[in-house]
C-alpha cells in the first residue's frame with residue numbers, strides 16, 4: 001500500500017478549498033506575492049467550522065498582519081466583535097484599509113502596539129482567543145489574556161509546530177529558532193498539563209493547538 005505523505009495530503013486538501021469571498025482571494029495573492037505570513041487554507045477552513053459550532057460574539061486576535069484572518073473571523077462569525085493587535089504600523093494601516101474595504105470597520109477594531117503592552121489594558125471576556133504573533137512569546141501572551149478567559153473560551157494557537165522544530169531538533173536551522181522551539185515545547189506541555197483546559201494538537205498548516213477552557 002502506498003504511504004500517505006504530507007505533500008500528497010496537502011495537495012488534495014488544498015484542491016477541496018473554495019474561497020468564500022473575492023476580496024480574500026486578492027488578499028491571499030497579495031500575501032503570497034509580498035511574503036506576508038497569513039493563515040494557511042486548511043487553518044482558514046478550521047476557523048469557519050469552529051465559528052459555525054461556537055457562534056462567538058467576542059474574538060480577540062494577537063497578530064493581525066494585513067487583516068486576513070480577522071476578516072475570516074468577521075465572515076465566519078457575522079455577530080462577532082473582533083479586537084486584533086498588531087505591532088507593525090504599516091501592517092495596521094494595510095489591515096484597516098482591507099477591513100474598511102469589506103465593510104467590517106464597525107466590528108473589527110485593530111489596535112496598534114506590542115501585544116505584551118496592549119493586553120493588560122484589554123477588558124472583558126472573549127469566546128475565542130487566536131494567538132498568531134511572535135512565536136517565542138505564546139506563553140506570555142496566554143498568561144496576559146488569562147483574565148479574558150472563562151469557561152467556554154476557545155484558545156486557538158497557530159504555528160505551534162513551527163516548521164517541525166519543536167518536534168525534532170534536526171529541523172532547527174538557526175540559533176534564534178532553538179529558543180523558539182524550546183519555548184513552543186514548554187508552551188505545549190503547559191497547555192496539555194493544565195487541567196483547566198482540554199487541548200488537542202492538529203497537524204494543520206504549521207500546527208494548531210486548540211484549547212477549550214472547561
Ligand SMILES: C[S@@+](CC[C@H](N)C(=O)[O-])C[C@H]1O[C@@H](n2cnc3c(N)ncnc32)[C@H](O)[C@@H]1O
Nearest residue numbers: 038039063065068069086087114115132133134
Ligand atoms: C503570522 S502574522 C499574523 C497573520 C494573521 N493572523 C493572518 O493569518 O492573517 C504575525 C503578525 O504578528 C505581528 N507581531 C509579532 N510580534 C508581535 C507582538 N509582540 N505584538 C503584536 N503583534 C506582533 C507581526 O508583525 C505579524 O504581522
